[in-house]
Amino acid sequence: MTTSEKLIPGIGSVPKLTPWLTGLLLGILVLSIAGSCVFLILFQNRIYPGIKIDDVPIGGLTPAEAKQLLAQQLPKPTTRQVTLSVDDIKLASSSAELGLFREHNQSLAQAYEIGRVGFPLKRLWVLTKASFIPLEFHTQLEYDEAAVVSFVSEFEKLVNLVGDEPTAKLKYSGSPTSLVIDPGKPGREIVLNDTVRLVLTQVNSDQPIEARVASTSTVLNKEQITTAQERAGKLIGKRLILRADNTRLELNDQKLVSLLTFPEGFNQEIMDSLLKAWKDIVSRPAQNAEFEFNEKTLVVSKFIPHRKGLELDQDQTTQLIKNTLNDFNAKENIGNPIGIHNQSNIELELPVNTARPKIALSDTNNLGINEQIGFGESEYDHSIPNRIFNVSLTTNRISDVIVPPGKEFSFNKTLGEVSAKTGFRSAYVIKDGWTQLGDGGGVCQVSTTLFRAVLDAGLEITHRLPHSYRVSYYELNARPGIDATVYAGNIDLRFINDTNHHVLIRGTADNENLYMKMEIYGTDDGRTTEITDHEVWGYVSPPPPEYYPDPLLPAGVKKQVDWAVAGVKTKFTHVIKNAKGEITSEKTYHSNYLPWAAKYLVGE
Incomplete structure (x- = not known):
């Protein structure tokens, strides 16, 4: 073993790097770091090399410089016709009028991000690859959205139709023949947002664009019209x-x-x-x-x-x-x-x-007048002004009258004389087989309404007479036969306060709505009332019209002064029960209404 080698236990010998090789590696590392720093400094806020947009190199430029270069070098978009259509309605504009332009911002943002996002090794790889194979992005053609909205809005004026929803109208109350069903009228309108999106997304198309349309009304077909007639007819x-x-x-x-x-x-x-x-x-x-x-x-x-x-x-x-x-x-x-x-x-x-x-x-009295125990109502639509006045006057004179326990109330005695001297006006009354003007027309509206309130209260009715002929006012909100006529003498409405406390009669006439009510106040002793077995029969057609000469009318002129009314018979049973539910009174009221002929005055 030479002196240049050293043993490492368990591994063996590892060659020792020479000083010059170590220095070379360190130099390369330093140069790489320095080069990277210089590169990053040079391309700070600039697009890295090897990047193009629509074949225009933009490496080394700031996004603003690149945008300016693209505007100079890229051709302007080709002008084309843009057409909106619905059925046979068309409206054309040019792409220039719609502000067609190349949208640079998105592609520039993507180009600028290259080498700046992701892991460092990935970024290095992308930049290295771009130096050999350029990365290319493309601009998009777009319309100015405000111009497109304006274009579609103009088209709306040509296309939109104001429709009518189907309706039913009853011209005359109670008359099936006056029922009219309007099937409706077609209506449509452009769906603005959807149509604008269509135009914006079809920027590269030369084909007409079918606008989105929505129906704004329903139109009934024949079968639906029949169903509508049946549905409305039942009302x-x-x-x-x-x-x-x-x-x-x-x-x-x-x-x-x-x-x-x-x-x-x-x-x-x-x-x-x-x-x-x-x-x-x-x-x-x-x-x-x-x-x-x-x-x-x-x-x-x-x-x-x-x-x-x-x-x-x-x-x-x-x-x-x-x-x-x-x-x-x-x-x-x-x-x-x-x-x-x-x-x-x-x-x-x-x-x-x-x-x-x-x-x-x-809390206000010791008479036992504590609560409402009876209620009656009626209507007097189509009354002449004098009759309306008399209804109000009679109501006021009958109102706020206290009836002690066991005492009998008389409508005629309470009201007093009915004449012009006592403030009543001339209105239509039935007299001598005629509907003619007479003092106090309308008084029976109040007696009829009070009769209904007394029935509801369950007080003992001692005298009541029906009219001889049917009066339309009393059947506006009630069945035939629930009326009471009054006149001088014994043609009266009377009842006894058969409770243990005082009762008070309170009337209100609403002359604006031609509606009145009578209320009876006292102490609720638990009694209940019910009208049962109401029947109408014996229908008799009106007699033939009657004609009477009138020298005051021009010759040949005919004036109707009375209208035909059929005759009928009616009855109903009034049941009163005490607090235990036991029947204390069960009385049947009969009415026999004679038929009434239409009457005409004829000029001589």
Whole structure:
């Protein structure tokens, strides 16, 4: 073994590097590091060598310099026609007008990242490879998006059509022949965002671009029109009455039909409009009771019953109406031969949230006038102004009357004389076989409404007479036969307060909505009432029209002064039960309405 070799235990001998070889290796390492540093310094913020974009060398340039070079050396995009089409509608523009340009930024960013991302050995390998085989990136042709949006928006004006949704309209309430189904009108509109994306992605295409179009309305086919007629037809003659406390809202058949959409569903816009109006009507704060009266004479000077605070639940109300309309459509219409205001009423309670008042009626008196025990209502639409005035006057004179226990109330005695001298106006009354002007027309509207309230309260009715002829007002919201006529003398409405406490009669006439109600306040003793076995029969057609000469009319002129009404017979049974559920009274009320001929005055 020579002196230049040294043994390492377990390995054997390893040749010892000569000083000159060690120095060579160290020199190479130092030069490599120094060269790398110089390279990195030279190409700091510059693109590394061996990189091209669209065959233009950009190595050694900053991204900004490279972008400027590309703009100088790359050719401008070729101008081409861009066409949008829908059916036979076309609109053309040029690629130049759409701002066609070469998008450099993305390719420059990719070029700049070469040699700057990834593991060091990988970066070195990529740079070494690029020095022998150049890396090449390509620019993309793109449109200016704002210009494309403007182009598509112009095309919208040519293509978009305002459509009409199918609707049903009932021109006359209760008249199936006046139901009109509008099948709808086609509507369409450009789907702007989708069409803009189509244009932007087909920048290299010479073919016309089919714009994306969406339908904006439904058009019914023949079968759907028939179904719509059947669906809307089932609502004709129907009326939905909604109540919250004593507030009453109504949807007649015309309004119900308008809520439908086709081929299915409901018009939420109309529904929301109704609910907004109803919320203002129904919702109210709690009201404290105020009651002032003379304890000796029982003359009332002030009476304000307590009221619960109410807030309409709009979501539940919407669902309630939809469910009711679905129920209407699930049933078949059943004809009724009565021939006057043939309405099928559905009454429902509105869903409301309540708040209790601080002062109740029971806190204001010791007469037992604590709560509402009876309620009646009627309508008087189409009344002439004088009749409306008389209804209001009569209501005020009957209202706020206290009836002690065991005492009989007389409508005629309470109201007093009905004449022009006592403030009544001339309105239509039935007299001597004619509908003619007479003092007090409209008084029976109030007696009929009070009759209904007394029935509801279950008080003992001692005298009631029906009208001789059917009066349309009293069948607007009730079945035939639930009316009471009054006139001077014994044509009266009377009842006895057969409770152990005083009762108070309270009337309200709403002349704006032509609706009135009568309320009876007292103490609820647990009695309940029910109207059963209501029947209508004996239909008699109106007699032939009657003509009467009138010298005040020009010769040959005919003026109708009365309208034909069919005659019918009716009956219903009024059942009263006590708190134990035992029947205490069961009374049947009969009415025999004579037919009424149309009457004409004829000029001589």
